[in-house]
Amino acid sequence: MRRKIAAGNWKMNGLRAQAAVVEALAAEHGGADCEVVICPPAPLIPLLAGLGSGFAIGGQDCHPAASGAHTGDLSAEMLADAGASHVIVGHSERRTDHGEDDALVRAKAEAAWRAGLVAIICIGETEAERDADRTLPVIDAQLAGSVPDGATGANTVIAYEPVWAIGTGRTPSPDDIEHVHRAIRAGLAGRFGADPSEAIRLLYGGSVKPGNAAEIFALSDVDGGLVGGASLKAEDFGPIIAAAAR
Numbered sequence: 001m002r003r004k005i006a007a008g009n010w011k012m013n014g015l016r017a018q019a020a021v022v023e024a025l026a027a028e029h030g031g032a033d034c035e036v037v038i039c040p041p042a043p044l045i046p047l048l049a050g051l052g053s054g055f056a057i058g059g060q061d062c063h064p065a066a067s068g069a070h071t072g073d074l075s076a077e078m079l080a081d082a083g084a085s086h087v088i089v090g091h092s093e094r095r096t097d098h099g100e101d102d103a104l105v106r107a108k109a110e111a112a113w114r115a116g117l118v119a120i121i122c123i124g125e126t127e128a129e130r131d132a133d134r135t136l137p138v139i140d141a142q143l144a145g146s147v148p149d150g151a152t153g154a155n156t157v158i159a160y161e162p163v164w165a166i167g168t169g170r171t172p173s174p175d176d177i178e179h180v181h182r183a184i185r186a187g188l189a190g191r192f193g194a195d196p197s198e199a200i201r202l203l204y205g206g207s208v209k210p211g212n213a214a215e216i217f218a219l220s221d222v223d224g225g226l227v228g229g230a231s232l233k234a235e236d237f238g239p240i241i242a243a244a245a246r
């Protein structure tokens with residue numbers, strides 16, 4: 001039985017005062033029967049990790065190298081040292097804004113493992129790819145290219161985020177989400193074996209809200225969500241945590 005995850009990706013939002021959201025969530029949902037992962041902007045990691053909320057804290061990106069002349073970048077080791085246990089890699093905003101390709105995402109996931117972090121590896125098709133009926137081939141190629149050999153349920157979470165659903169208020173139909181998640185699971189099983197692949201949690205991301213989280217999280221092969229905008233407010237993310245804990 002895979003434990004569900006409610007993961008919040010704050011993206012480039014939040015100053016120190018945003019810690020009050022985590023305190024409010026911990027007060028109401030601290031004992032929820034699911035994993036909660038909060039991925040704030042990196043400067044907030046030590047503050048949030050020090051709250052004693054019981055929630056895991058994650059970074060939003062890392063460099064493949066442990067250290068070196070890479071101005072502005074952060075290594076996985078630095079994130080771990082700051083108090084993170086997880087890191088998102090390959091988010092579509094990184095792939096688009098910073099030209100990250102599958103090979104780089106794979107190297108970042110390996111860096112996360114090297115530092116003892118869980119890699120939350122993001123994949124997902126664009127609207128044009130969906131319209132061209134290429135969702136599954138695109139997903140297969142991203143899985144093959146971005147997920148390193150050695151992925152296990154302990155070191156890897158896969159987040160399926162259709163690019164066209166991120167921040168738009170649009171989501172695929174439940175059938176479509178289930179269809180893609182089944183295909184991801186089958187792809188992982190083909191590569192890593194049935195039992196190991198069963199242990200890898202698959203999150204859905206893209207306009208998850210309090211009103212749709214329970215329905216989405218109940219779908220087969222959906223093990224929770226990677227939530228952007230709705231993770232910024234306790235009144236929105238609280239019900240999403242509750243949906244993951246059902």
Ligand SMILES: O=C[C@H](O)COP(=O)(O)O
Nearest residue numbers: 009166167206207228229
């Ligand atoms: O990482 C989170 C996703 O990009 C989803 O963002 P969203 O919930 O604002 O659509």
